[in-house]
Amino acid sequence: MADIHRAASDLPRLRTLPALHFVVIVAFAALVIASISQVAPSPQRLIEGGPRMVSLLDRMVPPNLDPDFLWRVLRKLVETFQIALAGTFIGIVLSIPIGWLAARGVTPLPALMFLFKGLISFFRTVPDLVWALLFVASVGLGAVAGTMTIIVDTIGFCGRFFAEAMEDAEKEPQQALDAIGANRFTILCGAVIPDALPSMINTALFALEKAVRSSVVLGLVGAGGIGQELKVAFDLFQYQNAATIILAIFIIVIVMEYITDRLRARL
Secondary structure, three states: OHHHHHHHHHOOOOOOOOHHHHHHHHHHHHHHHHHHHHHOOOHHHHHHHHHHHHHHHHHHOOOOOOHHHHHHHHHHHHHHHHHHHHHHHHHHHHHHHHHHHHOOOOOOOHHHHHHHHHHHHHHHHOOHHHHHHHHHHHHOOOHHHHHHHHHHHHHHHHHHHHHHHHHOOOHHHHHHHHHOOOOHHHHHHHHHHHHHHHHHHHHHHHHHHHHHHHHHHHHHHOOOOHHHHHHHHHHOOOHHHHHHHHHHHHHHHHHHHHHHHHHHHHO
């Protein structure tokens, strides 16, 4: 009997949760259950929507392969890629000094570090479509608004990870340069960036891949690119045109992911 009690006492026990933690877990579980019950699709809705989805797919087949339409889609795809490429490049260039100013222990303006961190967080928090609507209202419809949206989105994405990469850079080379009287900019160029460069390149490639997907959606609010053609096709019930555009978007996203994956593997 003593052996049984000893064995039972050796069994792992669940840790007792504090009352506050228990209340938080129960409240979170209740929120999840309430959200699922209110906004998740019910089996009845899925059953009713199934035939309509099949009907929509039937109207999208076969895709429109008219040469004139394909040429128009190709031009819009090129514009989409230009928006992503130009916006990402400009955003990366701007992210380097902003990330530097927001990096703890590296920034030349420690008193303003949290201001730049807040700016990066603000750019990252506001959704792409909201930025696109703001820029469309400011500069008008078209690719310029889309490029400006990608710039802001890239700064929010790259600025954060550039700053973290600079903060994690090896301290010894920085201390050696500081000991011989180097200024902050020299330390940045001579020690911080060379050590953080692989991480920054990886982040930049992810940003380009992300920008291609984002630029597709921006056209839905008038910010240029292939998304604009997709919106027109659905608005006019031209579902075969929409099928062609969706296939073209799928191809360009897959190709971009393949290229960026190969570049990351090489670099």
